[in-house]
Amino acid sequence: MKSERDVEAMLKAASFTPKDSLKTEILKKAQSVSAAPVPKPKRAFLTVKQLSALAACLLLVGILLFGGIRYEDYGSVCLDVNPSVELLLNRFGTVHTVICHNDDAQTLFSELALSGKSIETALPMLLDTLNTAGYLHDGAEVCLTAVSNHTGKAEKLLEKLSNEAEKHAAEKGYRVSFSTQILTKEEREYLKEIGVSPAKYRLIHSILSLDSSYTFDELKNLSMKDLRALWKELSKKESQKS
Amino acid sequence: MAHPDNPTVDRCLSEIKNGSMDSLAVLYDITSKPLYALTYSYFKNREDAEDALSDTYLKIVREIGHFQGQNGFNWIYTICKNICLNLLKRKKRESAVDLSDEKTVNLLDAKDSAETVIEDESGIIAHAKRHLKTHEFEIVMLHAVGGFLFKDIAKLHGKLEATVRWQYHNAIKKLQKLIGEVIL
Missing domain, CATH: 1.10.10.10 (Winged helix-like DNA-binding domain superfamily/Winged helix DNA-binding domain)
Structure with missing residues (x-):
């Protein structure tokens, strides 16, 4: 069976260009085309009635937005160290379900009462539990993933969470670094289907950005340890180039 | 194949703005393959894809006054995509399916x-x-x-x-x- 690389090579090698005469035809037609004049922008003057209507709309939008901010629908937040846990959030940003994706997470977090707590409260609790169990050692990386189809809101949440996580870790003296990523709900479902954690997916994606000669399928079969070693090696080569 | 870098495309577009048709030929050489890939992905037949490609370059010449001086490839990509979408809408309105005229x-x-x-x-x-x-x-x-x-x-x-x-x-x-x- 042909590999993915073979298929890609076949596509890249496909002799796929427009007919030879097209260039000549276009250049000939272009001789008789003249550039359209760029119209000057008109200055818009609003009447008092229009201004009042606009102000009313802006006020309504402001009320809706302010109300809306309190009812954001984020999806979920995943936290991966080796224990892998996912917190499903309701539209108020409160944890309503905790899903432990492996035995380590089940052991650590099953007794932790996170439901009903805000994600900002739940995250430090998770970090403290991880530290007590010895997972937050020198060189440990915690991967925070926001799962949402609303990219803008997910970015804001992730920024807020990573700042708070770093602040909490610094206050408690945890020697840990944080990485972040955003996934759509579709991507999250796909990863669950193929049994790849968000942290592993992030690491694979980082490797592919440095060296696209690898394929996703090759890398997904490697352990996290091997993936980290590969990523370090490729990053070193990349920094030596620059 | 390397993606056509924006500075080269920007330079060509600026020269076309100054009236150079030689630069249009250069622009065609460096951008026709990716744009053809795009038009073909919409129409899935060579004839319509080539028509859309031709319309794209003619529209570039017509609208060159609107080019801002940077991100040239993004600009022409947008022109190409809009042409494809408009042509597709027009084809849907105009044609019944004629299997004897299958161009695939x-x-x-x-x-x-x-x-x-x-x-x-x-x-x-x-x-x-x-x-x-x-x-x-x-x-x-x-x-x-x-x-x-x-x-x-x-x-x-x-x-x-x-x-x-x-x-x-x-x-x-x-x-x-x-x-x-x-x-x-």
Whole structure:
């Protein structure tokens, strides 16, 4: 069976260009085309009635937005160290379900009462539990993933969470670094289907950005340890180039 | 194939703005393959794809006054995409389906014959066209054939780069499986 690389090579090698005469035809037609004049922008003057209507709309939008901010629908937040846990959030940003994706997470977090707590409260609790169990050692990386189809809101949440996580870790003296990523709900479902954690997916994606000669399928079969070693090696080569 | 870098395209467009048709020829040489990949991904036949490509370059000349001086390739990509969408709408309104006028390149038909080999390089594209979803075919054409980088495809489509990569890999896996089902 042909590999993915073979298929890609076949596509890249496909002799796929427009007919030879097209260039000549276009250049000939272009001789008789003249550039359209760029119209000057008109200055818009609003009447008092229009201004009042606009102000009313802006006020309504402001009320809706302010109300809306309190009812954001984020999806979920995943936290991966080796224990892998996912917190499903309701539209108020409160944890309503905790899903432990492996035995380590089940052991650590099953007794932790996170439901009903805000994600900002739940995250430090998770970090403290991880530290007590010895997972937050020198060189440990915690991967925070926001799962949402609303990219803008997910970015804001992730920024807020990573700042708070770093602040909490610094206050408690945890020697840990944080990485972040955003996934759509579709991507999250796909990863669950193929049994790849968000942290592993992030690491694979980082490797592919440095060296696209690898394929996703090759890398997904490697352990996290091997993936980290590969990523370090490729990053070193990349920094030596620059 | 390297993605045409924006400074080169910007330079060509600026020269076209100053009236240089030689620069239009250069622009065609460096941008026609990725743009053709894009038009083909929409129309899935050479004739319409070439018409759309031709209209794109003529519109570039007509609208050159609107070019701001940077991000030239993004600008012409947008022109091309809008032309494709408008042509598609027009075709839907105008035509009934006429199978005798089928323009699809159809070198191989794995559905009709279980004993067909995909070795002809044009056949792989016909195969992709037949079996991939529209957005998968577009991403495969843009990246594998047209040389677009994932991050550029993501930016142009308003998607995350990770999503584009995942859809691409899914599409390649589908093709791999389909090719594997064709018997020698």
